[in-house]
Amino acid sequence: MNQLLHVSASPHIKDRVTTSSIMLDVIIALIPATLFGIIQFKINALLIIVTTITTCVLAEYLYERFMKKTITIKDLSAVVTGLILALNLPSTVPLWLPVIGGLFAIIVVKQFYGGLGQNFMNPALAARCFLLISFTGRMTNFAFDGMTSSTPLAILKNGESFDLIRMFIGNTAGTIGETSTVALLIGVVYLLIKGVIKLTIPMTYIITFSIFTLLFSPCSFDFYYLACELCGGGLILGAFFMAADYVTSPMDQKGQIIYGVLLGVLTGLFRFFGTSTEGVSYAIIISNLLVPLIDKFTLKGGVYQ
Template identity: 55%
Template structure:
């Protein structure tokens, strides 16, 4: 009986998953929209993606060397950040743009706040928003030899009609990895089947956004318009690959639904009522900042601990 009284330190429930395995599955899932982006926009897009990955990995490695910290590039989180940033760039971006963005995302958003698990927002999205604010013309230049008109979302914003099927297939202008809804969904299915993500956050995000568009979009129940809004921009990419980031999303099931709904409402507000045609990046970053508050109200009470009053919680 003595072996049953042995006491060990927590955690007492362990999983076979590691950070490296999870990041590897995310990389595999992202390869589908990234590969289509290279096919759609050419080899220059591949150069931008590889340059972004090289920058994020090198920045993390150099910072940890200078700060005499353990090397963590083997967990592949820096690769995921670089890949996400790369496919969130226009295919016309100059070489130095992913370098600046990669350094900012890893150094400022991730490492200066303690590294993986301590960052308060998604590093790739933080880098993208930094680039959009700092270099708006370069980050919104989607004119290529193949696509010379406005992006589908910009056309919708102007009241024009768009080809929804081309948007679903991906043969439109936009950033490298956001154009093909099919490629993004295939990559998302890989993550779902691998158990890396579930549908709580992306499902509630997409459904709440769709309802917002139906109610406030000015078109009522218009399947073509709704489909274009869902397939256009970075909605699918953000819902499945960025909103589900373990570090910056809630851990409770109720919190995940609330988080997804908040993202859907914010994206709808930015798209329908904002001056720009897109809003996914800013919606997810604002949602990241609200995660501590969401978790504060949705974390279950431990057995035996009485429920605190609102005054006690605020205190």
């Protein structure tokens, strides 16, 4: 006779670690990129980061209090959502825009679907894509050294070259947290040491995108161009800090590989065959939507069988 099983929301981790400890590790890992963004983009970046995090935490607290649900702000997931969203915003946006983004991320994407573990896509990236669609001009207005400037990927798409060292260090235009590859990689090393993330999804994503770039980009088999593409446009931020999110990624390794390949192909399609120079955010949220289907065909003996 079949038994009805009650399964809690993901992530399902058989360990002594808690959600709050994982979220704290993610926050710590993002500190180098956050500090670099503040140094690079000055007071504007700091105000955007503080505003976005405050909005996300308050939105979660007020919604749960109004709906008479358990208050969960102590798990720090709202802080992580706000920080990641802020790092994906240009330093030029007005402060009302991250407020809208934070409300959308927490209320619409997270709480309307049951809270942490029930959201069907990454809340921060969903909010970023919502803002990109709704306020395209403001979300694509980048500044560097106090002047409006094109991002390295926009320059590359126009057929010009860009200094790879500058991209690796981060002395370029871009969103607050995406410019410094070295700062992001410091955070990645921390997450790997703490065992918070595994390399399956990020490396499959990066390898697939690299192969796609070498084969189908305007500069085929140009490894310097490939390195620039890897260091630009938030690919490192997306691959290690958002694509590998426990809640919105496949459960087993086979599914994670399929997911990583899908991410790499979609990012390449958006960057080289689309009108935008970016592609990471849309690639991740589209792939998030396909995770239940991936799990259905890759889990053995799971709930979908």
